[in-house]
Amino acid sequence: MALQALLFDVDGTLADTERDGHRVAFNQAFAEAGLDWDWSVDSYGQLLSVTGGKERIRYYLEHFNTGFKRPDAIDEFIIGLHQSKTRHYTNLLDTGAIPLRTGVVRLLKEARIAGLRLAIVTTTTPANVSALLKNTLGEKGESWFEVIAAGDIVPAKKPAADIYDYAMHEMQLSAEHCFALEDSANGIKSSLAAKLKTMITINDYTRTHDFSGAAIVLDCFGEPDQAFKVIGGDAGDKMYVDIELIKILHERV
Ligand code: XBP
Ligand code: MG
Numbered sequence: 001m002a003l004q005a006l007l008f009d010v011d012g013t014l015a016d017t018e019r020d021g022h023r024v025a026f027n028q029a030f031a032e033a034g035l036d037w038d039w040s041v042d043s044y045g046q047l048l049s050v051t052g053g054k055e056r057i058r059y060y061l062e063h064f065n066t067g068f069k070r071p072d073a074i075d076e077f078i079i080g081l082h083q084s085k086t087r088h089y090t091n092l093l094d095t096g097a098i099p100l101r102t103g104v105v106r107l108l109k110e111a112r113i114a115g116l117r118l119a120i121v122t123t124t125t126p127a128n129v130s131a132l133l134k135n136t137l138g139e140k141g142e143s144w145f146e147v148i149a150a151g152d153i154v155p156a157k158k159p160a161a162d163i164y165d166y167a168m169h170e171m172q173l174s175a176e177h178c179f180a181l182e183d184s185a186n187g188i189k190s191s192l193a194a195k196l197k198t199m200i201t202i203n204d205y206t207r208t209h210d211f212s213g214a215a216i217v218l219d220c221f222g223e224p225d226q227a228f229k230v231i232g233g234d235a236g237d238k239m240y241v242d243i244e245l246i247k248i249l250h251e252r253v
Contacts, residue, residue, distance in 0.1 A: 001176035003250045005117040007167055007196065010150075011124055012183030012203050014104055015132060018048060019205070021098050022124075025089035026053070029081050032088075037065065045205050051123040051186050052157045054082045086125050093131040100136045101201070103221030103228075107241055108137075108144060114243045119147040119167045121180070121191075123157040126150040147171055159189035164196060179250045185209035197250050199241070202231060215249040 011017045023044045030037040039047060043064070050059040057078050061068055071077045092098070111118060120129055129150050133141035142148065149167035156162045168178060180191035180198040184206045191198040192213045200217040202209075211217045216233035222240030238245045 003116065003179055003247050004177040005119060005146075005171060005173055005179070006111050006246070007119045007121045007164065007178055007180045007191070008145075009180070009182045009184075009187050010120060010122040010129055010132065012206060013101070013181055013187070013201060015098050015100050015136070016203055017098055017124075017128075017132070018203075019044065021092060022053070022085075022089060025085045025092060026057075028088040029085035032084055033081055048184070048205055049186075051159075052151075053085055053125070054078050055157065057081060086127055090127055090131040093128070093135050096135055098132065098136075101220060102226060103223050103240060105137070106223060107221055107243075110243050112144065116243070117171060117173075118145045119149060119171060120145050121149045121163050121167045122151075123163065124150060126153075159186040159193070161190055161193035164191055164194035168194070179215075179246055185211070188214055199246070199249060201228075207231075215252065 008014055011022065019041055023039050023041070026039055027037075037060075039060075047056050047060055047064075050056050061070065108118065122129060126148065129148055130142055133145075137144065147167050147170045149163050149170070154160075154162035154166050164180065168175060175195040178196055180194075180196040181201070182188050182191055182198050183201055183203055188198050188200060188211055197215045198213070200211050200214045201220050202217065211232065214232065216235060217231040218235070218241065219229040219231060222228035224240055227239040228235070228241065235245060236248065
């Protein structure tokens with residue numbers, strides 16, 4: 001089946017947003033609300049087992065900070081905290097603090113030249129995607145992607161298949177014409193459940209995750225002068241991810 005579209009995860013895949021972006025913004029929101037909660041670099045790794053910021057705050061209260069006296073209107077409390085977190089996160093991106101990962105811009109440009117259709121498939125809030133793309137690819141960055149499937153658009157976030165299914169439905173494409181690019185166990189569970197061949201580029205929070213079923217696992221996309229490391233799978237004689245490698249992986253049974 002001919003490859004027609006690339007479906008990109010955002011957090012951890014397009015950019016290393018978690019440790020120095022989302023985590024920092026959560027802590028800023030907590031401080032602003034007068035809470036003494038502090039999500040350290042290490043503890044945030046555990047909290048990442050739950051996708052979605054609101055879901056992550058709830059998980060923290062249920063499993064890590066069980067002594068906190070919760071307000072009666074807990075849902076509104078979490079929504080308010082999360083809105084503040086989104087404001088801090090997008091402000092942080094506006095400072096240019098988070099660049100795209102190695103090889104991302106080149107790969108996106110090559111995909112556009114090759115006529116591949118592009119989509120974003122993420123659990124993060126839509127405003128976060130807009131801010132990242134605008135601040136890294138420029139004002140027109142978002143328009144490179146035909147569909148931006150993000151946040152609460154589906155109720156069941158990754159690892160459920162729903163957000164990938166939604167994106168493919170919007171594009172009127174079936175899974176065999178698409179290829180997913182992910183960085184985490186929850187991400188690949190979601191893409192595999194949607195029957196998508198999936199490439200993984202790991203990061204510090206995900207390097208020990210289980211990536212069974214991945215088409216290949218790499219440390220990054222690489223550049224012509226900066227080879228990737230193959231962690232699992234067969235990249236042939238390729239040193240960096242290009243459209244040809246993705247097509248080979250897509251066709252491989
Ligand atoms: C990303 C996430 C998101 C962000 C926070 O996972 O888990 O929850 O950490 O985003 P993935 P919000 O890369 O698998 O999509 O706070 O906007 O929900
Ligand atoms: Mg991710």
